[in-house]
Amino acid sequence: MPLDEKQVADLKQALRRCKPEVFEGVLKFRNENDLAVVPMVVRGIIERYLPAESKVSMADTTSETLLPEDLGIDSLTMLEIVLSIEEALGFRIEDSELRNIRTMGDVTTFIDKKISGEPTDGPAAAVAKKFTREEIALIVPQQPPFLFLDDAVIEGDSFTATYLLKGDELFFDGHFKNDPVVPAAIVFEALGQACCLWVLDEGVKRLDQPVANNQVVFASLDGASFHKRAKPGDRLEFEAKLLRLRAPVALFEGTVRVAGAKVARIEKLILAFGDIESLEKVAAEQEAADQAAAAEAAVPTPAATA
Amino acid sequence: MRRVVVTGLGFVTSIGNSKAQVLESLREVKTGIGLFDEFAGADVPVKLAGIIKDFAFPTIDPEDWTIPAEYKLTRAHLRSMGPNAVFGYAAVQQAAAEAGLPPDLISHPRTGLLCASAGSMWLMYEHYQVMMTRGVQKCQPLSMVASIPGTLNINLGALYKIKGSSWGLISACASSAHATGSALDLIRMGRQDVVFCVGAEDNSKFTGLPFAGIRALSTGTDPRLTPCAFDKKRDGFVFTGGGATLVLEELEHAKQRGANILAEIVGWGESSDGYNIMAPDPTGDGLARAMRNALDDSKLNPADIDYINAHATSTPPGDIAEIGAIKTVFGATTEGKKLPYVSSTKSLTGHGLCLAGAMEAAFTVLAISEKFTPSPRTSPNSTPPAPGSPSSPSRSTPPRATP
Numbered sequence: 266m267p268l269d270e271k272q273v274a275d276l277k278q279a280l281r282r283c284k285p286e287v288f289e290g291v292l293k294f295r296n297e298n299d300l301a302v303v304p305m306v307v308r309g310i311i312e313r314y315l316p317a318e319s320k321v322s323m324a325d326t327t328s329e330t331l332l333p334e335d336l337g338i339d340s341l342t343m344l345e346i347v348l349s350i351e352e353a354l355g356f357r358i359e360d361s362e363l364r365n366i367r368t369m370g371d372v373t374t375f376i377d378k379k380i381s382g383e384p385t386d387g388p389a390a391a392v393a394k395k396f397t398r399e400e401i402a403l404i405v406p407q408q409p410p411f412l413f414l415d416d417a418v419i420e421g422d423s424f425t426a427t428y429l430l431k432g433d434e435l436f437f438d439g440h441f442k443n444d445p446v447v448p449a450a451i452v453f454e455a456l457g458q459a460c461c462l463w464v465l466d467e468g469v470k471r472l473d474q475p476v477a478n479n480q481v482v483f484a485s486l487d488g489a490s491f492h493k494r495a496k497p498g499d500r501l502e503f504e505a506k507l508l509r510l511r512a513p514v515a516l517f518e519g520t521v522r523v524a525g526a527k528v529a530r531i532e533k534l535i536l537a538f539g540d541i542e543s544l545e546k547v548a549a550e551q552e553a554a555d556q557a558a559a560a561e562a563a564v565p566t567p568a569a570t571a
Numbered sequence: 572m573r574r575v576v577v578t579g580l581g582f583v584t585s586i587g588n589s590k591a592q593v594l595e596s597l598r599e600v601k602t603g604i605g606l607f608d609e610f611a612g613a614d615v616p617v618k619l620a621g622i623i624k625d626f627a628f629p630t631i632d633p634e635d636w637t638i639p640a641e642y643k644l645t646r647a648h649l650r651s652m653g654p655n656a657v658f659g660y661a662a663v664q665q666a667a668a669e670a671g672l673p674p675d676l677i678s679h680p681r682t683g684l685l686c687a688s689a690g691s692m693w694l695m696y697e698h699y700q701v702m703m704t705r706g707v708q709k710c711q712p713l714s715m716v717a718s719i720p721g722t723l724n725i726n727l728g729a730l731y732k733i734k735g736s737s738w739g740l741i742s743a744c745a746s747s748a749h750a751t752g753s754a755l756d757l758i759r760m761g762r763q764d765v766v767f768c769v770g771a772e773d774n775s776k777f778t779g780l781p782f783a784g785i786r787a788l789s790t791g792t793d794p795r796l797t798p799c800a801f802d803k804k805r806d807g808f809v810f811t812g813g814g815a816t817l818v819l820e821e822l823e824h825a826k827q828r829g830a831n832i833l834a835e836i837v838g839w840g841e842s843s844d845g846y847n848i849m850a851p852d853p854t855g856d857g858l859a860r861a862m863r864n865a866l867d868d869s870k871l872n873p874a875d876i877d878y879i880n881a882h883a884t885s886t887p888p889g890d891i892a893e894i895g896a897i898k899t900v901f902g903a904t905t906e907g908k909k910l911p912y913v914s915s916t917k918s919l920t921g922h923g924l925c926l927a928g929a930m931e932a933a934f935t936v937l938a939i940s941e942k943f944t945p946s947p948r949t950s951p952n953s954t955p956p957a958p959g960s961p962s963s964p965s966r967s968t969p970p971r972a973t974p
Contacts, residue, residue, distance in 0.1 A: 282634060316647055342647070344712040 328370030432497030488532025579670030579818035581662030585621030621811025621921030653691025658814025683736030687746030748928025770929030779810030811921030840864025855896030883915035
C-alpha cells in the first residue's frame with residue numbers, strides 16, 4: 266500500500282541524517298515494491314551509524330568486513346540500526362534473526378532472505394539453548410532441595426535434562442529402609458520440572474500472554490510406566506518433546522533413562538498454565554460433570570436388572 | 572579526624588558556565604533569570620526560569636544538541652545521556668581541571684562520585700510516549716539509562732572511569748546538599764580520599780513546570796524583581812536546571828600533591844521537621860536543629876559564622892520558617908550579638924532542585940576563596956524586606972577564608 270503523506274514526512278524525518286538517495290530508495294521500495302533498492306538502503310542506514318572514529322568507510326567494506334571489529338558498530342549501535350531499518354522498510358526484525366549477523370556479507374544475505382521471504386532463523390540459526398542448574402533455578406518456581414534438574418538443553422520443541430542422584434536427597438532416608446531408591450513420583454516430578462522450564466522459557470515466546478513462573482501446574486499424566494529402579498549415584502537423563510501447545514495447556518511426551526536404560530516413560534504429560542484458581546475451578550467443574558455422567562451410567566437400567 | 576577541603580569547582584548555571592563567569596555574576600549581582608521559551612503560551616502561568624546559555628536540546632536526538640566544543644561527547648556517549656548528565660559531565664570536567672587531578676587520580680579506587688538529580692523527566696516522558704503508542708521494541712535501546720535518576724552515576728561513572736564509591740542521593744531539594752555532606756563523611760571515615768559531588772537537573776519544563784501545579788512557582792515576569800527571597804512580595808520560586816560539581820579531598824592528600832585549596836568543609840548537619848509533605852514547620856524547628864547539628868559537627872559557635880547562604884527559594888512559607896530557624900540559632904533578637912550575613916543566591920540563579928545544594932555550596936566556596944559576600948539583588952524597585960528579615964544585614968564583613 267502506498268505511503269500516505271504523514272508516513273512520508275515521518276520517514277523523511279527519520280532518515281534525515283542518511284544520504285538523500287536512501288530516502289528516495291525507501292519510497293521506491295514502499296510505494297513501488299522495488300526490491301533492487303533494498304541493499305542500498307540498508308548500507309545507507311548502516312553508514313549513517315558509523316562512529317566518527319571508524320577507520321573503514323562503507324565504500325571500503327567487503328562481505329568479510331566485521332561489523333563490531335572493523336566498523337566499530339557495537340551491539341547497541343546494531344540495535345539502533347535495526348530500529349532504523351524496521352522504520353524505513355516497514356518490516357519487523359526479531360532478536361533471534363540478528364544473532365548470526367557478524368559481517369557485511371551476513372547483512373546482505375539476511376536482507377536477501379528477508380525480502381524473498383525465506384526463513385532467516387531456521388534450524389541453522391536456532392541454536393540449542395543450554396541451562397545450568399543456577400539458570401534453571403532462576404526460571405522455574407521449584408527450588409533446591411526440590412529442584413531435580415542439574416542442566417537442560419532446549420532446542421525448539423525438543424529438550425533434554427539430567428539430574429545426578431547425589432544420595433543426600435531427603436526421600437532416600439525413608440525410601441526404602443536401608444535400600445535407597447528414588448520414588449517413582451519424584452522421577453515424574455523431575456520430568457515435569459523440565460517441561461515447566463520449557464513452558465517458561467520457550468513456550469512463553471509462542472503465547473500471546475505472559476505466564477508467571479508460579480502459574481504452571483501439573484494437570485495430568487497418562488500412559489505413565491516405570492521400568493527400572495534408580496539409585497544414588499545414577500544420573501537421570503530426561504528426554505522430552507512438546508506435542509501440542511494451546512493455552513491454557515501444553516502436552517508433552519517424555520522418557521527417563523539411566524546410562525541409556527529406560528527408567529520411566531510418560532506418553533502424555535499435561536501442564537496447565539495461567540491463573541491457577543480459574544484453572545482449578547474449571548477442573549472442579551469437569552470433575553463434577555464426569556461424576557454426574559458416571560453416576561448416570563451406573564444407574565442400572567431395567568433391562569440390565571432383568 | 573581527617574580534614575576535608577575543596578580543591579575544584581565546576582558550573583553550568585544560569586549565571587555562568589565557568590568559574591570566571593559565575594564569579595563575575597555573583598560579584599556584580601547579575602541575574603540568570605529570564606523569560607523561558609518552554610513556558611510560552613497562554614495556558615502556562617509561569618514565564619521565568621534560570622536560563623542556561625551555550626547548551627541547547629531542541630529534540631531528543633543528541634545529534635540536534637548544542638554542546639560547547641570543550642566537552643568532547645560523541646553520539647555514542649550522548650545516546651545514554653540527558654541534559655542533566657551533559658551538565659554534570661561539563662561541571663565535573665571543569666572541577667577536575669581546577670583541582671589538577673590527573674586521569675589516574677580521577678579513575679582511582681580511592682576517588683568517588685556522589686550525584687543528585689531527579690533524572691531526565693523530559694526524556695522519560697518522550698520515551699514512555701514511544702513505549703505506550705508504538706511498543707517497547709521501538710524505544711531507543713538506552714532510553715531508560717538516559718532518563719532515570721541514576722543516570723548521572725551511570726554516565727559520569729563510565730565516562731570518567733570512576734573506580735571508587737558511586738551512588739546517588741534523592742531527598743528532593745536537599746539531594747546534592749546531602750551528597751556534599753555524605754562525601755565529607757566518606758572522606759572523614761577514610762573510605763575515600765577524593766569525591767566528586769555532583770548536582771544536576773535538566774533545563775526543561777518537564778522538570779520545573781510541574782511545581783506550578785502546587786502553585787510553588789512565581790508568576791512574576793520581570794527577571795529584575797523575581798524571585799525575591801525574604802522579600803514581602805515573594806510569591807514562589809523560579810526554576811533552573813544546570814550542573815554543579817565540588818571536588819572534596821582529604822587535606823593531607825591535597826597538600827601532598829600541591830593542590831590549590833579553596834576552602835575547608837568543617838562540618839555539616841541534617842534533621843527533619845516531621846511536619847508536612849510540602850510545608851515546613853513555620854517555627855523552623857527542623858531547620859534550626861540542622862543548623863545546630865552543623866555547628867556541633869564543626870565545633871563552632873554561632874558567633875563564628877560570618878555568612879549563611881540560605882535555601883530561601885522565595886516561597887512565602889519557606890522563607891518564614893528559615894528566618895525563624897536562623898533567629899533561633901543565631902539570636903537575631905538579642906542585642907549586641909554578632910550576626911551572620913544572610914543571602915539567597917537563588918534570587919540570581921533560580922532554584923535548581925536536586926542541583927541547589929551543590930551549586931550553592933560551590934558559590935559559598937567561591938565567596939570564601941575570593942573573599943566577597945554574595946549580596947541579594949538590588950532592584951530598581953526594591954521593596955522593604957519582610958519584618959525581621961536577616962536579608963538586611965546589620966553588618967557586613969567579608970567571610971573568613973578557611974583554613
